[in-house]
Amino acid sequence: MIYFDYAATTPVDKRVIKSMIPFLNEKFGNPSSMHSFSSDTKKALEKSRSIIAKAIKANPEEIVFTSSATESNNMALKGIAFAKKSGHILVSSIEHDCVLNAAKWLGKNGFEVEFLPVDKYGIVDPKEVEKRIKKNTILVSVMHVNNEVGTIQPIEAIGKICKKNNIYFHSDAAQSFSKTPINITNIDLLTISSQKIYGPKGAAALFIKDGVKIEPLLHGGGQERGLRSSTENVPAIVGFAKATEIAISTMDKEQERLTKLRDKIIEKLTKEVPNCYLNGHKTKRISNNINVRFSHIEGEAILFMLNSYGIAVSTASACSSPKLEPSHVLSAMGLKQEEAHGSIRISLGRMTKESEVNYLLKVLPEVVKKLRDISPHK
Amino acid sequence: MNYSKEVLKHFSKPHNYGKIDNYDGLGRVGNMACGDEMFVYIKVKDNIIKDIKFETFGCVAAIATSSVLTDLAKKKTIEDALKITRQDVVDALETLPPIKIHCSVLAIDALSEAVYNYYTKNKLPISKELEEKHNQIIKRESCHL
Numbered sequence: 001m002i003y004f005d006y007a008a009t010t011p012v013d014k015r016v017i018k019s020m021i022p023f024l025n026e027k028f029g030n031p032s033s034m035h036s037f038s039s040d041t042k043k044a045l046e047k048s049r050s051i052i053a054k055a056i057k058a059n060p061e062e063i064v065f066t067s068s069a070t071e072s073n074n075m076a077l078k079g080i081a082f083a084k085k086s087g088h089i090l091v092s093s094i095e096h097d098c099v100l101n102a103a104k105w106l107g108k109n110g111f112e113v114e115f116l117p118v119d120k121y122g123i124v125d126p127k128e129v130e131k132r133i134k135k136n137t138i139l140v141s142v143m144h145v146n147n148e149v150g151t152i153q154p155i156e157a158i159g160k161i162c163k164k165n166n167i168y169f170h171s172d173a174a175q176s177f178s179k180t181p182i183n184i185t186n187i188d189l190l191t192i193s194s195q196k197i198y199g200p201k202g203a204a205a206l207f208i209k210d211g212v213k214i215e216p217l218l219h220g221g222g223q224e225r226g227l228r229s230s231t232e233n234v235p236a237i238v239g240f241a242k243a244t245e246i247a248i249s250t251m252d253k254e255q256e257r258l259t260k261l262r263d264k265i266i267e268k269l270t271k272e273v274p275n276c277y278l279n280g281h282k283t284k285r286i287s288n289n290i291n292v293r294f295s296h297i298e299g300e301a302i303l304f305m306l307n308s309y310g311i312a313v314s315t316a317s318a319c320s321s322p323k324l325e326p327s328h329v330l331s332a333m334g335l336k337q338e339e340a341h342g343s344i345r346i347s348l349g350r351m352t353k354e355s356e357v358n359y360l361l362k363v364l365p366e367v368v369k370k371l372r373d374i375s376p377h378k
Numbered sequence: 379m380n381y382s383k384e385v386l387k388h389f390s391k392p393h394n395y396g397k398i399d400n401y402d403g404l405g406r407v408g409n410m411a412c413g414d415e416m417f418v419y420i421k422v423k424d425n426i427i428k429d430i431k432f433e434t435f436g437c438v439a440a441i442a443t444s445s446v447l448t449d450l451a452k453k454k455t456i457e458d459a460l461k462i463t464r465q466d467v468v469d470a471l472e473t474l475p476p477i478k479i480h481c482s483v484l485a486i487d488a489l490s491e492a493v494y495n496y497y498t499k500n501k502l503p504i505s506k507e508l509e510e511k512h513n514q515i516i517k518r519e520s521c522h523l
Contacts, residue, residue: 298413300379300437301389308390319413319437320379324477324521338410374395374441376417376433377410 002356004313006196006288006349007147007175012239013198013350019242020200023235031232032221041234048241052192052205055248056177056184064206064224065237069174069193070098072206073141075217075228076170076189077102080139081111082215087138088112092124092153093332094146099172100328103141116142121281122149122333126157133161139168145176148316148329148345149280150289152180159186168212174204178247179286180255188212194236198350199243203236258287258348261357265290265346273365279330279343293335293343294368296377302344305367311360315344382472385442392441394431394448403499405491408484412521414440418448418488422496425455432488439478440485446470447485456493460508462486487515 003011023044029037031045046060053060066072077099081089091103093115107113114132116124124142133140140162142153155171162169163186170189173182177192184190190207194200208214208227220229247254262285269276275295294302299317306313316327318341330340346360372378381389398419408415414436421429430452432444447467451459467482468474474482494512497504504512 296410296435298435298437298440301441304381304386304389304438308386317413317437319440322477324413336411337413341410341413374392374433375435376406376415377435 001310001312002359003351004311004346004348004356004360006352007150007345007347008314009195009201010198010349011351012200013243013246015246016199016239016242020235020239023238027234031234032223041232044238045232045234048237051241052244053207055244056182056190056192056207058184058207059210061225062207062210064208064227065232065240066204066206066228067202067230067233069096069172069191069196069204071217072191072193072204073098073170073172074102075206075214076191077106077139077141078217079214079227080168080170080189080212081106083213084138086110087136088114088134090114090116090129090132090137090140092116092118092142094118094122094124094148094329095141095143096147096172096174099141099143112136118332120334121284122146122151122279122329123281123284124153124158126154126161129158130161133165133167137165137167139170141170141172143172143175144182145173145180145286145289146280146329147175148327149291149333150175150286150347151280152176152284152286156183156186162186162188175289176286178244178251179288180251184209189214194240194243197243197247200236200239202233203240205240254350255287258352261348261352261354262287262290265357265361266292268361269364273368276368277339279333279335288348290346290348291343292346293339295339295342296375297368297371298341299344301371302342302367305371306344306363309363309367311363313344313346317341317343379438379475379478381438381442381475384446384470384472385438385474388442388445388471389438392432392445394445394452395433396431397433398429398431403492403494403496405488405493405495407487407491407515408436410435413437414481414484416440416444416484416488418444418485418492420451420489420492420496422456425457427451427454427456427459430489430492436481437478439474439481442471443467443474443481443485444488447489451489456496460490460493462489487511491515 031042168188172191174193194203279291299315300320318326326340401419403420405418417433434444
């Protein structure tokens with residue numbers, strides 16, 4: 001099987017596994033204990049925090065470890081909302097479900113929630129943010145890179161507007177961290193995750209800028225400066241830090257390599273397969289994301305047929321969703337339902353080889369043709 | 379999506395797909411916006427479905443149910459073909475995920491519409507039941523039955 005679903009999750013790098021093993025074996029102590037068993041884990045925990053802080057040019061005290069990007073995003077939205085107690089929250093309409101659903105929940109619980117539109121490429125216009133800011137706006141949340149169509153959002157410009165208006169700005173960087181540079185100058189809260197960068201599942205972080213007032217979601221023993229009680233998942237956090245080190249040190253080269261492969265796939269599919277179109281922006285796009293649509297055939301069928309050829313991709317087509325609803329991202333971009341149905345996402349990663357890309361480019365046009373032969377529309 | 383082996387078998391090698399150019403009846407149901415659309419073509423001789431083909435836009439389940447429906451209906455008298463139920467289609471596929479049951483309904487509707495079209499074209503008497511079913515199908519607005 002060839003894996004083209006790195007945006008969903010990544011395999012754990014062997015060097016990362018190696019770094020974690022001692023903390024699953026002899027170095028098992030609870031970092032909060034007083035005896036010698038805890039000193040190694042406590043040190044490892046703080047070292048990991050420094051590595052991750054450095055990767056985004058933050059201070060170690062500004063990093064709070066969590067269990068997932070979903071938790072970090074929930075913490076950012078609800079934590080700020082609970083600290084402010086009331087107010088208006090602006091969220092982009094193409095956020096990951098964990099941001100959207102946290103925002104909708106806040107909307108049902110006394111907060112005023114508004115969704116920002118996007119253009120046909122899936123990009124938020126900073127002017128739309130400025131236009132919607134009100135006296136009682138407490139938080140703006142716009143993701144750095146969209147998980148479905150890979151578009152890079154103008155978060156620096158949006159951050160500036162928020163700063164000028166004295167409003168907290170949160171960005172979900174689960175898809176961009178260690179893949180493209182992030183400038184946190186005007187960002188108050190940033191979500192990053194381990195499982196998207198060849199680290200283990202179960203570790204993520206929320207950057208909370210010094211001075212930002214936030215309420216914790218988990219109350220207990222007061223770990224993470226009282227912001228996230230729970231015994232720290234040291235093995236996963238150590239792995240997260242190792243994964244960060246590796247990814248940051250190879251970022252520029254890897255970005256260049258993947259951009260070439262990405263553009264080769266986009267070019268070949270959109271030029272050589274009839275009625276194939278790119279979803280999202282051609283250049284304002286993360287290096288590992290390709291999202292294309294094929295007229296007259298359906299995404300779930302494409303996915304299963306590719307799977308039978310040994311290729312794994314993903315789709316947000318309505319037929320593949322538990323509620324049979326089309327992708328909220330493609331809908332927000334203005335795609336008609338029949339256009340959204342035929343969309344698939346191909347995401348590349350560290351293990352992607354040119355030969356794998358060539359195999360995909362050989363098989364995918366055949367699959368499209370086969371399904372179009374079955375379809376009443378050609 | 380958890381599909382049975384039989385569903386995946388029909389999906390990867392569908393039976394009887396394509397057009398019948400000089401068809402006697404054509405049933406068209408569903409639409410592109412809903413995510414599944416089926417065309418069923420029939421060729422009738424001596425009240426028997428001599429040939430049947432389908433064209434389907436849709437997911438794995440939509441293609442597999444179309445394929446299995448054509449197998450079930452082929453060589454049957456029109457009356458027997460109209461007796462094929464949603465459960466017959468599901469059973470022939472071992473099982474279908476509950477969320478995909480509407481695909482089996484769509485396949486049966488497509489066949490019933492093909493027969494309706496054949497009767498209308500040939501000015502043959504149409505039973506009250508078939509007439510009612512036809513009216514239901516063309517009035518249907520929601521995507522997922």
